[in-house]
Amino acid sequence: MTVKAYGAHAADKSLEPLDITRRAPGAHDVQIDIAFCGVCHSDLHTVRSEWAGTLYPCVPGHEIVGRVSAVGEHIHGFRVDDLVGVGCMVDSCRHCADCEAGLENYCDTMVGTYNGPTADAPGHTLGGYSQQVVVHEHFVLRIRHAEDQLAAVAPLPLLCAGITTWSPLRHWKAGPGKRVGVVGIGGLGHMGLKLARALGAHVVAFTTSESKRTEATALGAHEVVVSRDRAAMAEHAKSLDLIVNTVAAPHDLDAFLSLLKRDGTMVLVGAPATPHPSPQVFNLIMKRRALAGSMIGGIPETQEMLDFCAEHGIVADIEMIRADEINAAYERMLEGDVKYRFVIDNATLAV
Incomplete structure (x- = not known):
């Protein structure tokens, strides 16, 4: 399926509208219509190749919340319309000592939500500055906050929050x-x-x-x-x-x-x-x-954190932006001009 996204073609290029392809859900996949995506300083580092190894086109975003829009035939833990999140991991080996301890974030073959290896086109993962994402069920997180808090939940499960x-x-x-x-x-x-x-x-x-x-x-x-x-x-x-x-x-x-x-x-x-x-x-x-x-957390720990935050009414303090404001938001991040997280309203990708 072709969906709208925002990404960059090179380190010295601004982010711009892109059309990207998402795979059809496999037997253990969850398809998510992304409502909001947090903007992380890691996104900026990666897009601008300030950390080595950026693959282009680069579509950042690993602070994803939205609704399940389809599930694979072997999925039993999620249903269409569930509120869910995805962090900065979408795969790992799932059998090493780290994975078995619920610390997939330390797996030597952990696959990032963007810029990680995948069989999907274009050969590396593309992130949450997009309308939709398809993720293996193991890496999907359940959101128990009220729906009107969804945008402010986006930075909670993920890197840099x-x-x-x-x-x-x-x-x-x-x-x-x-x-x-x-x-x-x-x-x-x-x-x-x-x-x-x-x-x-x-x-x-x-x-x-x-x-x-x-x-x-x-x-x-x-x-x-x-x-x-x-x-x-x-x-x-x-x-x-x-x-x-x-x-x-x-x-x-x-x-x-x-x-x-x-x-x-x-x-x-x-x-x-x-x-x-x-x-x-x-x-x-x-x-x-x-x-x-310390680097983020594993899936069990992340779900624990989300549940704790829901129980205690904790959300991030955010400033909502349109997708076409992302380049200006990056410059403001460099100046420290945000309290405290930018979050993209992904509905604006369709405008």
Whole structure:
């Protein structure tokens, strides 16, 4: 089936309207009419070949929500008209140790929702800046939020929003009695604040901007620290169990590592185009601190996060855009001019 999409033909080209082909649903496939698609900084990195290996034409988008419009003959868990989501994975080997542990995101052959290998034309996956997608049932997520929250759910299950912060919060056991720092108040960070607060942790937000103090508090922070204020940073030395660092630009990691207690961990979830300066080894070994990384979450963990968010009324803060506004949205993302996620109204693809 031919559907409308938005994508780019080269790294130095703007995104433009495209016609793409979607396969007919196989026996275990779910066909989804996409209602909304979140816009992730990873989309921009990929489209502009800031990360190696972009295949063109590139149709980004791995924050997909919509309605089931058809199911394969062996599908029993989904029905037509169900509200569903798709994250940044559409396949994996499904038999390695990672997949069997429900951590398909770490599978060596995980297939991304866009720019991943597929037998479908044009030979690589095409993402959610499109009218429709067909996905194996294993990688389809059930949405239990109210329908009028659907657009704001789009960034939740996927890269650079809910699951990217939920996974480290759960893995490092954020909750009552734990002090959790969140560095950066953007698409990732604003969800990290909401989720850490809902999990019961004491939450400290770190921002470079004094102007974000009020909004960080509204998002769930108990305390807000301007990281450029050395005295304020010093007051929080050796006070945190966990830091989730969402900043996607190179910066001094030592300033934040010093805030960890003994055995504390700082988890990097932001992915800068160039490396961070190397941290000082003594900042790690003197307090047995750890510097770690985390990448989204597996399908069971993502469904857990979605259900938790539905139960607690948590959605992303979004700005809706038309499909033909995507290039301007990319430029605004580079300027930090969004609170906190752009979401495409995919109905505008047909206009």
